Amino acid sequence: MNDILKWFGDEAKRLIATGVIILVILILIFIMQVIINRFQKKHRSRRAITVAKLIQSIIRYTIVIIGFIAILGVWGVNVGPILAGAGIVGIAVGLGAQTLIRDLLAGFSIVFENYYDVDDVVEIKGFKGRVIEIGLRSTRVQGWRGDVKIFANGDITEVTNFSKNPSVGVVEIDLDYQENLHRVLGLLEEKIGSLREVFPQILEGPNVVGIINMGPNSQTIRITAKTISEEHYAVERGIYRFAKELFEANGIKGPYQRTVVYYDKDNRKL
Numbered sequence: 001m002n003d004i005l006k007w008f009g010d011e012a013k014r015l016i017a018t019g020v021i022i023l024v025i026l027i028l029i030f031i032m033q034v035i036i037n038r039f040q041k042k043h044r045s046r047r048a049i050t051v052a053k054l055i056q057s058i059i060r061y062t063i064v065i066i067g068f069i070a071i072l073g074v075w076g077v078n079v080g081p082i083l084a085g086a087g088i089v090g091i092a093v094g095l096g097a098q099t100l101i102r103d104l105l106a107g108f109s110i111v112f113e114n115y116y117d118v119d120d121v122v123e124i125k126g127f128k129g130r131v132i133e134i135g136l137r138s139t140r141v142q143g144w145r146g147d148v149k150i151f152a153n154g155d156i157t158e159v160t161n162f163s164k165n166p167s168v169g170v171v172e173i174d175l176d177y178q179e180n181l182h183r184v185l186g187l188l189e190e191k192i193g194s195l196r197e198v199f200p201q202i203l204e205g206p207n208v209v210g211i212i213n214m215g216p217n218s219q220t221i222r223i224t225a226k227t228i229s230e231e232h233y234a235v236e237r238g239i240y241r242f243a244k245e246l247f248e249a250n251g252i253k254g255p256y257q258r259t260v261v262y263y264d265k266d267n268r269k270l
Helices: 002-010 012-042 046-074 080-084 086-094 098-112 181-198 232-249
Strands: 121-124 127-134 138-142 148-152 167-175 202-214 219-227
Touching (some): 098 127, 098 138, 181 219, 202 232, 219 232
Antiparallel strands (some): 121 127, 138 148
């Protein structure tokens, strides 16, 4: 116990200096966070938010690295080789930093080549969701169920970005063969335009394409609508509901399964 107290007494200055450095690091990171948050409130574009997040990540890493080197200096470690670059390169290679460097370079490429931005909807390695953060080393994507998946930037080789262009909602409805196709298409073309007032995310349409398939029991018609990117799901549901209510009001029936029964001359079922 006496040895421990003696050590604390001998190293009091270094401990205090270390604590001050850590406190300064936390204060600088907090100030940076406040500045970035204010910037994001003023500039709400996806591109601005993405670049701000990247700058935040770069500054955070820089502050932590400089603080770490300062703490080493306080404890008597010769930081000259580290500052010169030779020491840090040796440490990086020793720790297998090829992967780290690959992730960092990939992070810069993703942002500056504009593969995707924060809040874009993307699909990476079969996982589809909204980008919630782009860092120097990784990208965080949140699925529609709320699950978050983290991808190392260096592992992202293929990306499908659903937010670059408008989306197209496609609705296919089956009709009974006994229904008059011209009457049904005419009703839809006359009434369906009212959906634009209900769904402001519609950019073009809805358009009644017409009949696209003739199956064993039904004929299929298609309706399309161009919407703001990834806003077509609600529009598709709205079109289905609109069509159902319109068909019910006008006595238009959907297909149903038919069974044909044959009897022989003695009225026995074959």
